[in-house]
Amino acid sequence: MTSAPADIPQTLQDLLPKWAHFCLYAGRFVEEELGIDLDGRRVLVGLSGGVDSTALLLVLHYLSKRVDFTVGAAHLDHQLRPESAGDAAFARSLCENLGIDCVVESCDVARLAEERGVGLEEAGREARYRLYAALRESGGYDYVALGHQLDDLSEDVLMRLIRGAGWPGLSGMPGYDPLRALIRPLLLIPKSTLRAFVTHVGTGWREDASNADPTMTRNRVRNEILPLIEKENPAFWQSVARLWRIGRVEQDFWDGLESGACENLDNTRLKSLHKAERLHLYKACLDRLGPGQALADTLFKLDEAWREKRNSAVFQFPGDKTATITASGVVFSPKH
Amino acid sequence: MTSAPADIPQTLQDLLPKWAHFCLYAGRFVEEELGIDLDGRRVLVGLSGGVDSTALLLVLHYLSKRVDFTVGAAHLDHQLRPESAGDAAFARSLCENLGIDCVVESCDVARLAEERGVGLEEAGREARYRLYAALRESGGYDYVALGHQLDDLSEDVLMRLIRGAGWPGLSGMPGYDPLRALIRPLLLIPKSTLRAFVTHVGTGWREDASNADPTMTRNRVRNEILPLIEKENPAFWQSVARLWRIGRVEQDFWDGLESGACENLDNTRLKSLHKAERLHLYKACLDRLGPGQALADTLFKLDEAWREKRNSAVFQFPGDKTATITASGVVFSPKH
Known part of the structure; x- marks a missing residue:
């Protein structure tokens, strides 16, 4: 269908109690687990028209009448499939029926991918995030809500494991990314x-x-891979949700460690820390210098060089960042 | 073959340099990563006769002439397959050729499994570990060395992920288990x-x-599962080795936290800790009370109850252990 039916429930009270509770659960997740108060805010939903983002739009729509925040939507036509015009029409009519502002833009993602020398998936993501950032500016949105759910999180954890993530990175994508003001209210819902x-x-x-x-x-x-894993443990999604929760708590713990300035990584401070603390601190200092994921192996080597006092040793990190061992400690430098 | 050829290299010098280096690498792993000095010690190898434990016996045999420790071997005939007598004969002749003491025992693992109501794999492991413990006592062995290698570790990490392990448990089996004096010198070798x-x-x-x-x-x-993962990342074993190293460092960090007595988990102490620290501390205190893995979900609930001051709330943990919220803190109790 390219237009959404108009006669749908308009408020939480119009839903079956179990689905009203479901919406309230998602609201509590945003408030308690992500630590975000939506009251009085403007939230932009990234709406592809697939089941996840449609559910997200509906959940936020129902919640917004209770908590008092404003919902808008953005749809990007990727021009990759003949059906994409139909997707845009669906997004438009869905928002119309709900009385939600909807911006539809179009981008030749295939050309963008070619220009950038990246895959279609990455080019599409880049184009969407660019649209969201522009609309945050022009539309005064506080948050961009994305429809990622627990199946996505399971895939994400597996892909991170396969690629060789460290910890807490292995526990999956964050529910709240302050840098891009992204929130994922449905992240623990199958x-x-x-x-x-x-x-x-x-x-x-x-x-x-x-x-x-x-x-x-x-x-x-x-x-291919997830179905085999779910055959071994049909409640694998629970394992993933639990791992995600543990990862969030530990990320928060290690974030607290960063409070000391990275400019001040002298030997006295470094010696007072456990190796685990030093490794997290190195990573945090590198992350602050800009994009580019530090590899755990290089962080291990950096720490070894520091312990062995290999003064003047320089370590390269993605994003052209460097770490240098000096007589007084470790110095991190951005790209110049 | 049921008897091993006698004309094999007898010392590190008789090996090709690359294989001599390989043996030395395994020795350094034991010393540096596991923190164990084998000098003057007695090491019992769990020898099935498969390629892993055969390699382990050889590596330790060659190292023992250089570092000066004593190697013995133990083989358990599980009586599960017609070839098992041949396995025992191979183990015996291999040790004979190397001049290594070898104890061969036999156990009806199928019957043991039935008696205990457990699987063959678990019953076999139980029987082996019982033999090793007995020989540590009677043979004065300091360590029991097992042939687990990096492919086993990859499986272990995946199985832990599937079952829903927390962190650092997810990073895989330890290289050194002080409780049972187990060491795994080949754990990071494919x-x-x-x-x-x-x-x-x-x-x-x-x-x-x-x-x-x-x-x-x-x-x-x-x-089925690992081959699909290795198709995505042929260097997946490197990811696993890295994750294992990170896990060891963080386990060591959290172990340091335990130093405060568990009897003293009062509100003042608990309030001074981050949630991540409290969760690790709860787990450490429960582990000390005996076998039985605490579930992360229950630990989360316990912490929530403590934060909400739900006095008298009692939480059950595997191994009949309990945690109770009191007016002054959290009290852990063993099975009574």
């Missing part, structure tokens, strides 16, 4: 629940055929 | 390297047909 919810509300949604494309790593993880 | 090493030495080894049995979770992880 996709099957979102499907049941949208089915109940009755708006319908658009299927994304690219999800079945086996040339994308993500789809191979989703369609 | 199985393919061990195969090449034993091929070079020329002793041969015994193949274990049960490794192909798809009714065991471990074998499905090994034969």
Whole structure:
């Protein structure tokens, strides 16, 4: 369908109690686990028209009438599939029926990918995030809400494991990314629940055929590896949700360590720290210097060089950042 | 083959330089990463006759002439397969050729499994560990060395992820288990390297047909899931080795936190800690009370109850251990 039916529940009270509770659960997750108070805020939903972002728009729409915040939507037509105009039409009509502002833009993602020399998935993400950032500016939005859910998180954890993430990175994507003002209110909810919810509300949604494309790593993880894992443990999604929670708590703990300035990484301070603390601190100082993920192996080598007092040893990190061992400690430098 | 050839290299100097370096690398791993000095010690090798434990016996044999420690071996005939007598004969002749003491015992593992109501894998492990413990006592061994290698570690990490491990448990089995005096000198070495090493030495080894049995979770992880992951990242074993190293450093960090007595978990102390510290501390205090893995979910609930001052709330943990919220803090109690 390219237009969403108009006769859908308009408030929490119009929903079956279990689905009203479901919306309230998502609201509590944002408040308690992400630490975000939406009261009086403006939230932009990244709306592809798929079941996840449709569910997200609906959940926030129902919550917004209770908590008093404003919901807007943004749809980017990637021009990659013949159905994409239909996706845009669906997004527009869904928002219209709910009385939600919706911006639809278009981008030749295939050309962008070629220009940048990156994959379609990455180019699409880049284009969307650029649109969201522009609309935050022009539309005065405080947060950008994305429809990632627990199946996405499971894939993400597996992909991070495969690529060789450290900890707490291995526990998956954050629910709140302050740098880009992103929030993921549905992150601990299985996709099957979102499907049941949208089915109940009755708006319908658009299927994304690219999800079945086996040339994308993500789809191979989703369609080949995850089903084997879920055969071993049908409650694997619970394992992932638990790991995510542990990761958030520990990330917060290590973030607290950073409070000391990175300019001041002298030997006295470094010697007072446990190796685990030093490794997290190195990473935090590098992250502050700009984009580029520090590799755990290089951090280990840096710490070894510091312990062995290998003065003048220089370590290169992605993003052209460097760390140098000096007589008085470790000095981090940005790209020059 | 059921008897190992006698004309094999007897010292490090008789090996190709690359294999001599390989043995020295394993020795450094034990010394530096596991923090164990083997000088003057007695080490018992758990010898199945498979390629891993054969490699382990050889590596320790060559190192023992250089570092000066004593190597013994123990083989348990599980009586599960017709070839098992041949495995025992191979273990015996291998040790004879190397001049190593070898104890061969026999156990009806199938019957043990039935009596205990556990799987064959678990019953076999239990029988082996019982033998090792008995020989440590009677043979005066300081350490029991096991042949687990990097492929085993990869499986272990995946199985822990699937079952829902927390952190640092997710990073895999320890290289040194002080409780049972176990060491795993080959833990960061891929199985393919061990195969090449034993091929070079020329002793041969015994193949274990049960490794192909798809009714065991471990074998499905090994034969179905891991190959798909290694297709995505052929250097996945490096990711696992890195994660293991990070996990060891962080385990050591959190172990340091335990130094405060668990009897003294009063509100003043608990309030001074970050949630991450409290969760690790709860777990450490429960671990001290005996066997039984505390579930992360229950630890989260315990912490919530403590924060909400739900006095008299009692939480049950595996191994019949309990935690109780009192007016003054949290009290842990063993099985009574």
